[in-house]
Amino acid sequence: xxxxxxxxxxxxxxxxDLQRLGRARWDGVRNxxxxxxxxxxxxxxxxxxYHSSCPEPGIAGIARILGEAYPDPTAxxxxxxxxxxxxxxxxxxxxxRDVEFVEAFPAVIRLASLKACPALSELPLVxxxxxxxxxxxxAAQWQAVLALAAPAPQR
DNA sequence: GCCAACGTTGGC
DNA sequence: GCCAACGTTGGC
Numbered sequence: 001x002x003x004x005x006x007x008x009x010x011x012x013x014x015x016x017d018l019q020r021l022g023r024a025r026w027d028g029v030r031n032x033x034x035x036x037x038x039x040x041x042x043x044x045x046x047x048x049x050y051h052s053s054c055p056e057p058g059i060a061g062i063a064r065i066l067g068e069a070y071p072d073p074t075a076x077x078x079x080x081x082x083x084x085x086x087x088x089x090x091x092x093x094x095x096x097r098d099v100e101f102v103e104a105f106p107a108v109i110r111l112a113s114l115k116a117c118p119a120l121s122e123l124p125l126v127x128x129x130x131x132x133x134x135x136x137x138x139a140a141q142w143q144a145v146l147a148l149a150a151p152a153p154q155r
Numbered sequence: 156g157c158c159a160a161c162g163t164t165g166g167c
Numbered sequence: 168g169c170c171a172a173c174g175t176t177g178g179c
Contacts, residue, residue: 007177030175031162053177111178129160131176 003137004037004047005059005125015049015061018101027072027096028082034134038095039069046102048137048145050125057111059145061104065097072096105149119144 006026008014018024029035041047043066048059072094074082087093115126123141124130137145 009177033162057178131161133176 001042001045003139003142004041004045004065005050005123005135005137006047007050007052007133009053010051010060011054014051015063015101015104018049018063018099019061019104021101023066023098023100025096026099027074027094029072029094029096029134030082030084031133032093034132035093035095037134037136038097041065041069041097043067047099048142051108052133056108058108058114059105059149060108062102063099064102066100067098069095069097109145109148113148114145117144117148 008026010017013024026038029038045065046062047065049061049063051057051060071089071092072082073096074080075084075087075092075094076089077083082094084094111126114120114123120126120141123137124132124135
């Protein structure tokens with residue numbers, strides 16, 4: 001089953017917000033490549049929850065995709081930050097997903113740690129100039145991140 | 156606040 | 168189709 005990574009500004013929705021809420025709508029994706037990934041996700045797939053544009057950028061936990069993709073209502077809301085004047089109810093190019101909380105890591109895996117991990121060098125997140133907010137994560141990359149999240153206990 | 160890098164827009 | 172200008176992302 002494919003895995004994913006999605007970025008969120010924690011001031012808007014953090015992993016701890018999601019933990020408290022249980023479920024939330026993942027909306028506001030306004031890039032076609034990212035949107036295509038959003039649409040290709042299957043119910044039940046897991047993703048890393050990345051905190052961006054904040055004091056401690058990094059992977060903060062894990063969440064799960066629920067149900068199917070549906071038109072992003074924020075594109076039609078004039079009061080939303082994500083309003084798109086070119087979108088209409090009949091023709092809304094943007095998609096949203098419902099997601100549910102799975103796990104919050106005890107500590108955020110900092111971007112610097114991700115960049116320093118050789119197994120993650122191909123992950124778009126750590127590549128120079130890439131701003132993609134939704135991306136696939138290979139099985140090997142997923143395991144590499146989990147290893148950073150849960151280092152072997154001291155003995 | 157700065158700025159590198161990218162995506163989008165729009166004139167031609 | 169080209170490409171300059173502009174807006175956005177997002178780390179630092």
